[in-house]
Structures are given as structure tokens and as C-alpha cells.
Amino acid sequence: MTSRIYVAIDTPDMARAKAIATRCKHHVGGLKLGLEFFVAHGQPGVREMAELGLPIFLDLKLHDIPNTVAKAVQALSALDPTILTVHASGGRAMMEDAKAAAPTHTKVVAVTMLTSLDADDLTATGVGGSAHDQVVRLAALAEAAGLDGIVCSGAEVAAAKAAWPKGFFVVPGVRPANAKAGDQKRVVTPREAVDAGASILVIGRPITQAEDPDSAARAIGATI
Numbered sequence: 709m710t711s712r713i714y715v716a717i718d719t720p721d722m723a724r725a726k727a728i729a730t731r732c733k734h735h736v737g738g739l740k741l742g743l744e745f746f747v748a749h750g751q752p753g754v755r756e757m758a759e760l761g762l763p764i765f766l767d768l769k770l771h772d773i774p775n776t777v778a779k780a781v782q783a784l785s786a787l788d789p790t791i792l793t794v795h796a797s798g799g800r801a802m803m804e805d806a807k808a809a810a811p812t813h814t815k816v817v818a819v820t821m822l823t824s825l826d827a828d829d830l831t832a833t834g835v836g837g838s839a840h841d842q843v844v845r846l847a848a849l850a851e852a853a854g855l856d857g858i859v860c861s862g863a864e865v866a867a868a869k870a871a872w873p874k875g876f877f878v879v880p881g882v883r884p885a886n887a888k889a890g891d892q893k894r895v896v897t898p899r900e901a902v903d904a905g906a907s908i909l910v911i912g913r914p915i916t917q918a919e920d921p922d923s924a925a926r927a928i929g930a931t932i
């Protein structure tokens with residue numbers, strides 16, 4: 709079975725990005741390329757990484773007015789990513805237009821509440837209610853907009869999936885037992901994320917900062 713792990717290649721260094729991806733490519737299901745990589749290398753960089761043969765998750769977390777997001781999605785369509793992110797808080801029309809502009813088989817998923825935020829951070833942004841409420845509310849909005857799924861923490865995925873059984877659920881903020889949380893606040897283990905219903909897990913530093921990324925990915929894979 710294909711691994712559910714997408715490794716987050718968060719580096720602006722192309723040689724390092726390729727080295728990590730090459731070392732763990734047999735134990736992950738895909739590569740997640742985000743802002744750090746994209747700002748440094750753009751579309752040619754994404755194409756170069758795609759040559760390694762793994763599915764590409766392009767995590768640009770688009771968040772702007774509908775027209776701007778739709779045009780940005782159109783402009784990156786030739787990359788044909790397997791997964792693409794937008795922010796659910798951009799609203800329904802923005803999500804609808806992003807989905808309409810994306811290649812038909814690209815899964816467009818909406819980031820709900822970043823895993824680096826906790827309840828206090830949410831309150832500080834002026835949003836009432838718990839993380840659970842916020843994720844379930846934004847998941848319903850993403851579903852209504854015709855998206856394929858959402859990004860949320862492992863703590864909310866079971867509730868979101870109960871409300872949207874056909875949704876695709878991306879779970880970052882994943883840490884093996886005893887691993888450093890770093891800037892992540894809503895953290896679960898890989899096993900907990902899968903048991904709760906994650907479709908895929910996004911894992912960065914526990915693999916990329918390991919002395920041997922291949923063994924780290926293999927060891928995490930063995931726990932799920």
C-alpha cells in the first residue's frame with residue numbers, strides 16, 4: 709500500500725531538498741512543497757522535484773479575493789499538482805473559484821485552523837468558540853464550496869470526518885512520541901492521526917531533521 713506520509717520539504721536549498729526527497733522516497737507517498745521552497749525556486753523548482761517520480765502536494769495556502777486566487781491557480785495549473793491548498797477563511801466564493809480553476813484531478817483542500825494555533829490564539833484573532841467548532845464550521849464551508857477536503861489537526865479530524873465522510877483529510881502537526889513539537893501546538897502522533905481518520909499525514913522536521921531521513925520515515929511508517 710502507498711504510504712500515507714507526505715514529507716514536508718521545507719527548505720530554500722534545492723540540493724538539500726533533492727537529497728532529502730531522494731533518501732526517503734521509498735518510504736513516503738509524496739512530497740509536500742510549501743512557501744519556503746516555492747518562493748526560492750518557483751515552478752521550475754517544482755518541476756525538478758516532480759522528476760523524482762512522487763506525487764506533488766503544492767502547499768501555497770492561497771488566501772486572497774476570488775479573482776486573484778483563481779488566476780493564481782490557473783497560472784500554476786500546468787504543474788498539475790496532486791494536492792493544492794487554499795485558506796478556508798478566504799470564504800466560499802474564493803474556494804469555489806479556486807476549485808473551478810484547478811486541474812480536474814487536483815485535490816483542492818482548505819486549511820482550517822493552523823496547527824500552530826491553540827485556543828488562546830484563536831480568541832486573539834477574534835474568533836469565538838473552540839478549535840473543534842472552528843474546524844467543523846470551516847469544513848462545512850469547504851464542502852459547500854465543492855472542495856475535496858480540508859487540512860486540520862489530528863484532534864479535530866474525527867469530528868470533521870463524521871460530518872463529511874467523503875472528504876479528504878490532511879493532518880499536519882504530527883509528532884512521533886518524544887519528538888520536539890517546535891512551533892506546533894495541536895499535535896498528535898502518527899498512529900493517533902490515522903486512527904482518527906486522516907487520509908494523509910504531513911510530516912516535516914521529524915523526518916527532514918533526522919540524521920537518516922530514510923530510517924525516520926520508515927520508522928514512522930511502521931507505527932501506522
Ligand SMILES: O=C(O)c1cc(=O)[nH]c(=O)n1[C@@H]1O[C@H](COP(=O)(O)O)[C@@H](O)[C@H]1O
Nearest residue numbers: 716742821822823859880881910911912913
Ligand atoms: O497546510 C499545511 O500543510 C499545514 C497546515 C497546518 O495547519 N500546519 C502545518 O504545519 N502545515 C504544514 O505542515 C508542515 C509541518 O512541518 P513539521 O512541523 O516540520 O512537521 C509544514 O510544512 C507546514 O507548512
